[in-house]
Amino acid sequence: MKILLVAEHHQGQLRPATRHAVTAARQLGEQIDAVIAGADLSAVAAELATLAGINRVLQLDTAAQISPEQLAPALVNLAADYDVILAAAGTLSRDVLPRVAALLDVNMLPDLIRIESADTFVRPTYAGNVQARVQSLDARRVLSIRAPAFAATGTQAAAPIETRSFAADASQPHSSWLAEVQPHSDRPELTNARVVVSGGRALGSAEGFDTLLHPLASKLNAAIGASRAAVDEGFAPNEAQVGQTGVVVAPELYIAIGISGAVQHLAGMKDSGIVVAINSDPDAPIFQHADYSLVGDLFSVVPELTARL
Ligand SMILES: Cc1cc2nc3c(=O)[nH]c(=O)nc-3n(C[C@H](O)[C@H](O)[C@H](O)COP(=O)(O)OP(=O)(O)OC[C@H]3O[C@@H](n4cnc5c(N)ncnc54)[C@H](O)[C@@H]3O)c2cc1C
Incomplete structure (x- = not known):
């Protein structure tokens, strides 16, 4: 089985989720090529080549920022040589892979948390309350995996890198790249943080x-x-939202x-290792999912906890 792994990068760094996607790919087969597209990607491609399990890196060199509308046909051109097109679930794959699947006229299976065989997978549905076991009957499969469900792959001696220049179709009328606005933070990225x-x-304000x-x-x-209520109230930015319509951590x-x-909310965090909940209501549903439950007023409990750490 030949697998094309779509690697994700951001600001000159390989997204850590890609390492987890390689592990998922290895459960499907040993012939794994990774494709990465964008401008000035030599360093990222070199890092990608050292992920254990990658046979070859295809570096699509583009002049500037490439849009999902432009990337999808490029992946479809490559897809003829592969049985599976796979990426980590995330912003890029949510945008690109459904387009790839539509162009290939196959179903897309998103957010896989387990690979049972070459054609049978497990994925959460109904906000994570049900795990669906799904079988793909398509000859070519387009899949995304949830990174936390798979361990990160290790490293290896660098695989070969093939660089291909890629002229994106500039006639795509649907969207154009304006700018990237990146809030500066010294904190770990939400989806990769250990804590x-x-x-x-209940926090009441920003x-x-x-x-x-x-x-x-x-x-x-x-x-x-943050919960969606906190985001909707303007206490925290959109990108902090954890849950069904936010990020999964x-x-x-x-x-x-x-x-x-x-x-x-639980759909976005219930696979966490240890859950600590602080809530003034002893009957709050979060306590049913917490390893440590602290019933109390957060305005006194949290400063006390912080002071003791
Ligand atoms: C289609 C859909 C998608 C959604 N997607 C998401 C999502 O992705 N993420 C998400 O989070 N929600 C999502 N929601 C919203 C979700 O249903 C809840 O409304 C939301 O999670 C509630 O946020 P909250 O727990 O902050 O607020 P509340 O439900 O209002 O809970 C506040 C809690 O704070 C406690 N509290 C109050 N005062 C104190 C105090 N002084 N000290 C300690 N505790 C106190 C209360 O006891 C209460 O338990 C979605 C809803 C829909 C319909």
């Missing part, structure tokens, strides 16, 4: 996040997450502060 401190509506959550997160070198330690534990 996540998340706040809910200042609540600043004065209560940030000092605790700094002590733990944690990323900051599985850190070693997840601290939920003033979060009720709605199913849509």
Whole structure:
């Protein structure tokens, strides 16, 4: 079985989720080529070539930022040589892989958490409340995997890198690249952090996040997450939202502060290693999913906890 792994990069760095996608690819077969597309990618391609399991790196050199509309046909051109096109679930794959699947006229199977065989997979559905076992009958499969469900692959002696110049079709009318606005943060990236401190509506304001959550997160070198209610209220930025319509995280330690534990929130964090919940309501649903439950007023408990760390 031949696999084309679509690698993701950002600001000159290989996304860590790619390492997890390689592990998933290795469960499907040993012939794995990785493709990476963009401008000035030599260093990223070199790192990609050292991921254990990669046979060859295809580096598509583009003049500038490439859009998903432009990348999808390029992947379809390559797809003829492969049985599986696979990437880690994330912003890029959510945008590109459905286009690839549509152009190939096959189904896309997203967010896989287990690979049972070459054609049978397990994926969460209904906000993670049900695990569906799905079988693909397509000759060519387009898959994304949830990175936390697969270990990161190790390293190897560098595989060969093939560089191909790629002239993106500039006539694509659907979207154009304007700019990337990247909030600066010294904290770990939310999806890769070992510790996540998340706040809910009960924080009451953006200042609540600043004065209560940030000092605790700094002590733990944690990323900051938020419930959708906190994001909707403007207490935290969109990219901090954890859950069904936000990001899915599985850190070693997840601290939920003033979060009720709605199913849509649980869908984004229930695979975390240890869950600590702080809530004033002893019947809050989050406590049913917590390893450590602290019933109390977050405005007194959190500063005390931070001071003791
Ligand atoms: C289609 C859909 C998708 C959704 N996607 C998401 C998603 O991705 N992520 C997400 O989070 N939600 C999502 N939601 C919303 C979700 O249903 C909940 O409304 C939301 O998670 C609630 O956020 P919360 O827990 O912060 O607020 P609340 O439900 O209002 O809970 C606040 C909690 O704080 C506690 N509290 C209050 N005061 C204090 C205090 N002083 N000290 C300690 N605890 C206190 C309360 O007891 C309560 O448990 C989605 C909903 C829908 C319909």
